Amino acid sequence: MELGYVILYVEDLDASIAFYRDVVGLPYKFTDAGYAEFGTDGTKFALYERRRAEWLTGRAVAPGPAAEIVLVVDDVDACAARLSSAGVAVLSGPADRPWGHRTLHIADPDGFVVEFAQEIPRARSRRT
Structure with a gap:
C-alpha cells in the first residue's frame, strides 16, 4: 500500500494557497474546481475547499x-x-x-x- 495524497479541507482556498506557497515555501502546481496541489516529493499534498466536501464525502466536514x-x-x-x-x-x-x-x-x-x-x-x- 502507498500513501498517495494528503488533502486538507480548508475554509479559504486562496488564503491557504498563499500560506503554503509564500510562507511555508511549497512549490504551487495548480488550482482546479476548489482543489489546489503543490509540488512535493512522494506523497502529494493538496488543499480542497471545505464547502465542496459534502459533494465528495456525502456529508459536511467540520472545521x-x-x-x-x-x-x-x-x-x-x-x-x-x-x-x-x-x-x-x-x-x-x-x-x-x-x-x-x-x-x-x-x-x-x-x-x-x-x-x-x-x-x-x-x-x-x-x-x-
Missing part, C-alpha cells in the same frame, strides 16, 4: 485543526529565522526531540499544525 502536516527540512533554525522575519507566529521550537528530530511548529490559516522537522541523532531507542 478544526485535527491534523498535523510534517515537512522534513535540512535546517529548522533557518526555517525559524525565515518565518519569524515574515511575521509568522511560532507555536513551539525550535527544539530537539528525543525521537531524532529538531522541530518547529506553526499554524496555518485553518489552525492545522505545520511542523518543520530536521533529522538529528536519536536520544532514545525504540522498543521492539
